[in-house]
Amino acid sequence: MPLTAKRPARWSWRSLLPWVVGVLPLLCGLLVIRWQTEHDLRASSQATSQEVVRHIEQILDSLSTAANHLLPMAGQPCERAQLALRVEVTRNAFVRSTNLFEHDTLYCSSLFGDFDEPVDAQDYTDGHLWLMDGNSVTPGHPLLVYRVSEDSRGAISTVDGSHLLTALRLIGEDDVLRVQVGNHWMGADGKVHQGTPPIAASAAVTFASTRYPFSVHGGYGADKPGAVMRARYPALLSLLLVLGAIAGGACRWQLRRASSPRAELDRALEANEFVPYFQPVVRDGDYHWAGIEVLMRWQHPREGLVRPDLFIPYAEHSGQIVAMTRSLMLSTAQMLSPHAALLEDGFHIGINITADHCRDLTLLDDCQTFLQHFPPGRVVLTLELTERKLIEPTPVTLELFEKLHAMGIMIALDDFGTGQSSLNYLRQFKVDYLKIDQSFVAMIGGDALSQHILDTIIELSAKLELGIVAEGVETEVQRDYLAHHGVDFQQGYLFARPMPGNELLLALAARPGSLRLPQDNAPEIMRG
Structure with a gap:
């Protein structure tokens, strides 16, 4: 129910929204950082792969130069060419061995001189390059072989795979790098594998040489982006956490503010959810209706009719009771004025006011507006002072009460005998x-002390020549006791409970001697 402090604990969009709002900046920030990290890693991986390609191209330039220098000697006897083969190995640090072949047979080697080994051009990618998993001299040790040919003769130069391994490990220390030649590839483990190299988990790139038939595959492991984010952006990650906490806290504060009693009362006031209920006041003697007291009720769209003790005290504490009372007076006037013929002349209409209403003269305008809805003399407006807030006798208050009396408005002290003032x-x-x-009326026939207080109040009103109204009359014993002691007016469940406007109008129309409601208005009243 509105304005109650305790509600069953449950998850709802109001409880989840602050978490969503708090997580959203963090999530968006993490996505941006992740994207930036991936972008940086990809750029770094591509730069590293390009650097490895350039380094391997330099190695292959040495092999190509050596092989092309030896190509004119292909077909000559090995004893004449062997010195030239060894000179090329000596001159170039990258060249491990040089060889000559003719008619698909390697016949001369810088290592062994005369040699006899088949040469298959199909082993070489584009007829030039072969990544070998070792040879007869160093089995299982990677070699990169470069081949040039002219007709059926040609030259072959080789480089030790350790030079490739150095490039993969040192140039790309944190990268996952693999060099691929045809259907063979080698990674940082120094072993030659067949097939297609696996794609890196993060920032995968492939950069192919434009001069030689090989490519380098680069990238990083799956944990690299997280490590980079933690290393590069600790302050930014901390800021995102703080911003998320601030956003979540601000959202929670705003929701609490939006769902606060003040905000809820403002919303209800704007939606015209505060409606008048009416309880008749009967006169002594014939117990006919002499007037009504207007009671405020809250017709909540979800909770239904809300008890006044759940919202009136807070409205008085927050000062919103003034606007709520003004709305109540206007609703009452608009509801009753079309049916003013049902009211006897001098019909009393009582409305509660508090200390907040007495701080300026605005109440005069509210009362004037209310009375203008009715023919002159048809209703007597009675303002009932409550004591939940103390009314100070300031010059403004004294002037207000004087002008109210001049307008013919009555002043009543509500719940007399229970307050301190x-x-x-x-x-x-x-x-x-x-x-x-x-509370005093309820003690009639019971608590002797309270009954004496009641008698004293009645006697005091008579001496001060004040009218008196007894509230809470529920039994005939109470009614007869009050009538016997000269109480002018009575009000309570014995005569009628508080009722909505449509029931009030029907009851007024049903009184003996009253004017009947027009037939075209009756359905509208019933629907009200």
Whole structure:
């Protein structure tokens, strides 16, 4: 129910939204950082792969130069060419061995001189390059072989795979790098594998040489982006956490503010959810209706009719009761004025006011607006002072009460005898009625002390020539006791409970001697 402090604990969009709002900046920030990290890693991986390609191209330039220098000697006897083969190995640090072949047979080697080994051009990618998994001299040790040919003769130069391994490990220390030649590839483990190299988990790139038939595959492991983010952006990650906490806290504060009692009352006031209920006041003797007291009720769209004790005290504490009362007076006037013929002349309409209403003269305008809805003399407006807030006898308050009386408006002290300032109000302000609190009426025939207090209040009102109204009359014993002691008016469940406007109008129309409601208005009243 509205304005209650305790609600069953449950997850709802209001409880989840602050978490969502708090996580959203962090998530968006992480996505941006992740994208930036991936972008940087990809750029770094591509630069590293390009650097490895350039380094291997330099190695292959040495092999190509050596092989092309030896190509004219292919076909000559090995004893004539062997010195030239060894000179090329000596001159170039990258060249491990040089060889000559003719008619698909390697016949001369810088290592062994005369040699006899088949040469298959199909082993070489584009007829030039072969990544070998070792040879007869160093089995299982990678070699990169470069081949040039002219007709059926040619030259072959080789480089030790350790030079490739150095490039993969040193140039790309943190990268996952693999060099691929045809259907063979080698990674940082120094072993030659067949097939297609696996794609890196993060920032995978492939950069192919434009001069030689090989490519380099680069990238990083799956944990690299997280490590980079933690290493590069600790301050930014901390800031995102702080911003997320601030955003979540601000959202929670705003939701609490939006769902606060003040905000809820403002919303209800704007939606015209505060509606008048009416409880009749009967006169002594014939117990006919002499007037009504207007009671505020809250017709909540979800909770239904809300008890006044759940929202009136807070409205008085927050000062919103003034606007709520103004709305109540206007609703009452608009509801009753079309049916003013049902009201007897001098029909009393009582409305509760508090200390907040007495701080300026705005109440005069509200009362004037209310009375203008009715023919002159048809209703008597009675303002009932409550004591939940103390009314100070300031010059503004005294002027307000004087002008209210000049307008013919009556002043009554509500719940007389229960507050701390009732007697002071009698001394400080001009009062027309006392309303005996129902707690004293309930003790009739029971608590002797309370009954004596009740008798004293009745006697006091008679001496001060004040009218008196007894609230909370529920039994005939109470009714007869009050009538016997000269109480002017009575109000309570014995006569009628508080009722909505449509029921009030039907009850007024049903009274003996009253004017009947027009037939075209009756359905509208019933629907109200």
